[in-house]
Structure formats: structure tokens, C-alpha cells
Amino acid sequence: MPARPVKAQRNTANLFDAAGSYATYVIAVADAELRKLRHDPWELFSRAIQPLLWLVLFGEVMAQVRGLSAGTGRYIDYLAPGILAQSVLFVSIFYGISAIWERDLGVLHRYMVSPAPRSALVIGKAISSSARALSQALVVYLCAAGLGVALSLAPSHILAVILLIALGSGLFSTFSLIIACIVKTRERFMGIGQVLTMPIFFASNAIYPLSLMPGWLKAVSSFNPLTYEVDGLRAMMLSGHASVFGLGFDFAALAVTQALLIAVATFFYPRLTE
Amino acid sequence: MAQGPAPPALAPAGGAVVETFALTRRFGAVVAVDGVSLSIAVGEIFGLIGANGAGKTTLIKMLTTMLRPTSGRATVAGFDIATQAGEVRKRIGYVPQLLSADRELTGEENLMLSARLYLIPRAERARRVAEALAMMGLTEVRHRLARDYSGGMLRRLEIAQSMLHRPIVFFMDEPTVGLDPAGRHTVWELVRQLRREANAAVVVTTHYMDEAEELCDRIAILHSGKLVAIGTAAELRARAGVGTLDEAFVALAGSESETSGGYRHAREARQSAAEHG
Secondary structure (H helix, E strand, C coil): HHHHHHHHHHHHCCCCCCCHHHHHHHHHHHHHHHHHHHHCCCCHHHCHHHHHHHHHHHHHCCCCCCEEECCCCHHHHHHHHHHHHHHHHHHHHHHHHHHHHHHHCHHHHHCCCCCHHHHHHHHHHHHHHHHHHHHHHHHHHHHHCCCCCCCCCCHHHHHHHHHHHHHHHHHHHHHHHHHHHHHCHHHHHHHHHHHHHHHHHHCCCCCCCCCHHHHHHHHHCCCHHHHHHHHHHHHHCCCCCCCCCCCHHHHHHHHHHHHHHHHHHHHHHHHHHH | CCCCCCCCCCCCCCCEEEEEEEEEEECCCCEEEEEEEEECCCCCCEEEEECCCCCCCHHHHHHHCCCCEEEEEEECCECCCCCCCHHHHHEEEECCCCCCCCCEEHHHHHHHHHHHHCCCCCHHHHHHHHHHHCCCHHHHHHCCCCCCCCCCHHHHHHHHHHCCCCCCEECCCEECCCCHHHHHHHHHHHHHHHHHHHCEEEEEECHHHHHHEEEEEEEEEECCCCCEEEHHHHHHHHCCCCHHHHHHHHHHHHCCCCCCEEEHHHHHHHHHHHHCC
């Protein structure tokens, strides 16, 4: 019966076509965002200052405090992955404001009347946020190297760091997009963005170990994706550090959260132009 | 002035490209579009006029699938706007009231973005983008950022973006707002060209009666969300028993409605005008 393989072949071809179309939509959005960044890269330079200050000023002072680094290592080593995760968080958490800005200008309407699936638009935006965040990683690596942090430069570790940052940034930028779709105005968004950033940062293992936290805060931290991002980064960025939760668990926690947030954002995003 | 093939003056029986049936949208207690039924023919230039808050933009948002109707239904290019939105989106071009060109991208990059969003095959993208730039007279400035374009250039870029995938219906929400007379005439000529070359229908909202009279085959007047009159400019004037379309509008739509406009509309209209001007 020749009909069956032909049909199967056609189905496979359709599947490839659909995947190709989906990829084109995602690339369209991500490419446009990255081109904008290339036209005006100053934002990246100014954003690089904050992680430098944290590492140099905060890191140097807090290194004098005993017991902070949860182990025998130096505090600056312990801190560097936390500051990397923090700068990724700060870059990503305000990303949603650009969606409000685009809605106010009218650019968002152009995406919403196009045949691109809403999930492809959300993923394209998340990828562009990840690319921004990776530039932060470069700054933190250079600075950490300058401060004598024991960085691991094994290619597989660097690849894992890139993936962790991409997931972390994608996740927090998608979260930010959801907030933007709910609050809808720039003023309200700025207020909420400020309120959210600090709890996410402090209720995590970014600058001190979970073991120092009171029980309730430890519980909150265990639901915070940043905790798993930092845990993974610590294991992959430094030589001789092991993951507390297991690298597989860190990745799974981030990937599942990202997938959930994309689903929620896909629902809310079109509401922004209503 | 060069006119395309004579379009049908009355709503056609068969060749409708937009049809609405008691289309209604409520926002809380406000009925923004109230039971609108109309039919727009293939190749027709159709004007929607009405005061701010009359429901023009809400109607366009529903027809372009950005907003779901509360009740009633509509088809665009033969597909239902609520249940087949994806099919509708592939076949329409939209020029919004606000800016749709990204100011931080060059003209050419804006067009490449649209080419990808409408899945124009890679082999054809460059050629279609170059054609659109040439048709809009933007070839020289294609590598400049859109934020450095004049108001007229921006509008032409936005029309170019909306036509790359060769839609059969265009929706243009106040396409000439904030333009000088020369810019307005250029937009009118482009609208006629879209009809002539692609036999596309063009749905235009406008505040300007002279524009509606000059450009549109038929005109619908919206007032407080309701369709109060529809016909050619001559028919509307005759029906109101007055000499100008301005007077016909006042006679048919009544006085300024209490719910029309408001701060947000004023801000948006002026912001848009400022960005284009």
C-alpha cells in the first residue's frame, strides 16, 4: 500500500514547514530587537556599571565578614555568580516597559495584526532579552577575572553558563511582559518593577547562602527561580564549586518556569492592544 | 485625476470582501460599536467618518482581529474575524492611527521585519522590499532610521509595510492625520494605486470631509457606535438635503456626542499628529 508512506512523508513535510514558519516569526522579532540594540548600544555600557560596583565595593567590604560564603572559599568567588544573576535580573525585569512603550507608539499593533502566533512573538522578545543579558555576562567575567575570582573556563561550563543566563533572562523578561500586560501604563509598571526587584534579589542565594536565612525566607527562596539560576551559575562559573540542588534540577526548574510564563504571556500579550 | 475602474456605488450582492452582521462591542456600560451591519466590495475605497469616540477605531480593531466582538459577527476576505483570525491576518494590510514603523530601525529594516512576519519567502524578500521602497519613493533614505523620517515619509513607509504581502483589504486609520496638503495628496494617490494595481479594497477612517468626498466610493457615518448613514457622498448630501458633505454629516450625525473624544482621545490624536508632523 503506497498511500501510507506518501501520506506520512507529506505530514513530515508539513511539520517541517510549520516549524520553519514558526522559526521565521521568532527570528523576525529577535532580529529586529537586536538591530535596534546595534543602532544604539549605549544602554549596554551604562548597564555594565552596576555589576562592577557591586563586585568591587560591596564584594570587597563584605569579604571581611566571616561565615558569609558558606564554605571555605573566598566571598568574592561566592559573590561573582550572584552578581551576574543579579545584573541579568535587573536588565530583564524592566523589559516589559518596552511593550507598553510599543503599545503607546502603535508599533505593537503591527505585530498583533500579523499572522505570527502570539507565542512566537513572546519567545522572540525573550530571546532578545537573553542576548542583552549575555553582554552583561561578559562584563562580569572580565571584572571577576580582574578580582582574581577562580573562574572555570572549560568550554562545557561556559556553554552551561550561557544557557543559564539565557533561561534566567528569558524567564524574568517574560514575567515582566506579563506584568506590563496587566498594569498597562508606564507609571504603574515602574512602581511595581521597583517593588518586585528587591524581594526577588534578596529572597535568593545571590549574595548569602540559604543556610543563613530564617525558615520562612528559606521557603520563599526555594520557589524563586533566581535561586536555581544562581546555584547553577555557581557550579558552572567557578572551578571547584558544586551545585547544591543538582545541575539537572536547576535547569529543569528554570525551563519549566519559562515554559509556564510563555504560556501565560501568550494569553495576556494580545490584551495590551485591546 | 486618474481614477481606477468605476467601482460599484451600491453594496454588491456577491463580491463582498468585508461583511459585518450586527457587529457590537461593549466596554463595560459603554457600547462602542452598536449593531453595525455593512458590506464592502472588492476594489472599493470605503470611508468611515464620525466624531472622536463614534466607534471608528473600535470597528477597525475588530475587523483587524485585535479585538473580539461582544456580539454579532463579521467576515473579512471570506473568513470569520473571531474564529478564523489567523486566515484574516494573512490577507489584510493595516496602517494604524498611531505609528507602526519602529523608529529605532531603518526604513529597510522595518520592511524586512514585515516581510518576515508575513512569511514572504527568503528568495523574494529583498526584491519585494526594494519594489516597495521604490514605489514609495524611499529608496534613497532606506538606510536612515525611521525616527529621522519626515511625517510624510513615515506614512509612506507604513503603507509600504502594510502592502508587502499583497493584501486584498487595507485598513487605514486616519492615514492623513498630521500631514500637510502635499502629503495628504500623496497618500490619496497611493490609496488609489493600491486599488488600481491590486484591486484591493481600502477602508479609510477620516475626520476630513473633503478627504472622504475626494477619495471614497462610499462613506459610512458612525455616531455613538451606530451606523447612521451609508452611501456615496452625493447620496448622503441628497438625503440630508444640503449642499456639502460637512453639512450632511452634521445633519445625519447630529450634534457632538457627549461621550465622544475625551482626554485620552485628544492626547492620542495630538501625540500621533505630533509624531507625524
